[in-house]
Amino acid sequence: MPISPNQGSTGGGTLVTITGTNLSNTSAVTFGTRPATSVTNVSPTQVTAISPSGTGSVGVTVTTPGGTSNPVPFFYVGAPFKSSLSASSGPLAGGNTITINGTGLSTATSVSFGGVTATPTVISDTAITVVVPAGAAAGPVSVSVTTAGGTNNGLSYTYIADPTITTITPSSGPASGGTALTVTGTNLDSTTSVTFGGAAAPFAVINTTTLSVVTPSGTAGAVDVVVTNPAGSATAVGGFTYVASPGI
Template sequence: MPITPNQGSTGGGTLVTINGSNLDNTTSVKFGTKPATNVTQVSASQVTAVSPSGTGTVGVTVTTPGGTSNPVPFFYVGAPFKSSLGTTSGPLAGGNTITLSGTGLSTATSVSFGGVTTSPTVVNDTQLTVTVPAGTVAGPVGVSVTTAGGTNNGLSYTYIDDPTIGTITPTSGPTSGGTAVTITGTNLDSTDSVTFDGTAAPFSVINSTTLSAVTPPGTAGPADVVVTNPAASDTAVGAFTYVASPGI
C-alpha cells in the first residue's frame, strides 16, 4: 500500500494519496494513532487524506468494514530554518547563483524571491544553491524556502540596477593623484569600487546619484573611470586626464 508523498510537515496538512486494494467503503485513515482529515474515496484502489500533525516516523493505516491494513511508513519533516545567504544582493536581471545555508533543507522544492519562485539544487541538509530569478524593481525582497516540512521566511535579498556614469568633475588633475572628483550618474548608492585607469580610488557615496572620489597616482594621458556595484560596472572611457607636472 504505497502512499505519495511519504513525507510531510510536522504541522500536518499534507494531502497524500494511498494506493492499494479493497479500499472500498474506507471508514478511517490513521497516521500512527491520529486520524487523518478529508478522507476521500477515489476508487476501490485509491484513497486520499490529509495528514494530521505529528513527529518522527508513523505507520499509515486504512480501515474498512473488512478490517485494518498493514501500516506504511510516513515521515514527518520539520520546517526549514534558514541562517544565511551567501550573497545578499545582485543584478535586477538575476541569473547569478547564490548559496543558502540552514537546516532541514534536504527536501526543498522551491525558493521564492519576492514571490517569484525557482527550483533549487540541494547540496545537503544544510545547504542549497539557487539561480536568482529576475526581479521586477530594484530593492529588497523577502526570500522563502519551501520543503516537505513547510515554508520558512526571514531572509532578504536586494536587487540592484546597473550603475551609470553621467559626468565627472573636474576632468583632469596631476599624475601625482589627490584630485577630489565628483561623479554623478544613477544607481550609485550601492557602489563597491571606483577605479581610474585600473587603479582603485578611495570614494564616498553621497547618494544614489553622486559619488566623491580621490584620484590615485596615474600616468599622463586619458584614463578610463569605472564604477562597479554588485550588479555590473560602467566605464567612462578616457573621462579623466592625468596631466604631467612641468619641468625646467
C-alpha cells in the same frame, strides 16, 4: 500499499495519495493513532487523505468494510530554519548562485525571492544552493524556503541595478593624482570600486547618485573611468584627462 508523498509537515495539512487494492468504501485513514482530517475515495485502487499534525515516523492504515490494511510509514518533518545567505545582494538580472544555510533543508523543493520561485539543489540537511531568479525591481525582497515541513521566511536579499555614470567633475587634473572630484549617476550607493585607467581610486559614497573620489596617479592623457557594484560596471570612456606637470 504505496503512499505519496511519504513525508509531510509536523503541523499536518499534507495531501497524500494512497494506492492499493480493494479501497472502495474507505471509512478511515489513520496516521499512527490520529485520523486524517479529510479522506476522499478516488477509485477502488486509490484514496487521498490530508495528514493530521504529528511527529516522527508513524504507520498509515486504511479501513474499509473488509478490515484495516497493513501500515505503511509516513515521516513528519519540522519546518525549515534559515540561518544565513552566502550573499545578501546581487544583480537585478539574477543568474548568480547563492548558498542558503540552516536546518531541515534536505526536503527543500522551492525558494522564493519576493514571490519569484526557483528550484534549489539540496547539498545536505543544513545547506542548499539556488540560482537567484531575475528581480522585478532593485531593492530588498524576502526569501522563503519551502520543504516537506512547511515554509520558512525571515531572510532578505537585495537586488542591485547596474550603475551608470552621468558626469565627472572636474574632468581633468594633474598626472600626479590627488584630484578630488565628484561622480554622479545612478545606483552608486552599492559601489565596490572606482578605477582610472585601471588604477584603483579611493572613494566615498555620498548617496545613490553621488560618489566623492580622489584620483590615483596616472599618465598624461585621457583614461576610462569605471564604477563597479555587485550588479556590474559602468564605463565613462575617456572620462578623465591626466595633465602632465610643466617642466622648465
